Amino acid sequence: MHAPGPMQLLLIAIVLLVLFGRGKIAGMMGEVGKGITAFKKGIKEGSEEIEKASAEGAKDVTPEKDKV
Incomplete structure (x- = not known):
């Protein structure tokens, strides 16, 4: 499959805008940003x-008697 061209992306954007409305899309984008x-x-x-x-795991665990 090939990637959609600019005209196809524009058509998809227009269809989404008509179906959901500008307010609903803006709200969804806000939620995506928060996520x-x-x-x-x-x-x-x-x-x-x-x-x-x-x-914490890198603490010195050398016994006291072996320390110089």
Whole structure:
């Protein structure tokens, strides 16, 4: 299959606009934006949590008698 051309994308956009209306489409795009923001925030928090766990795991565990 090939990618749709500019005229086909325009036709799809017009059909969506007629079916759902401008307000409904704007609301959906706002929700998509909020979802992307929440996803990025979750990724950031997850990576910070992993870094913190790896930093805790890198503590010096050498016995006191072996330390110089």
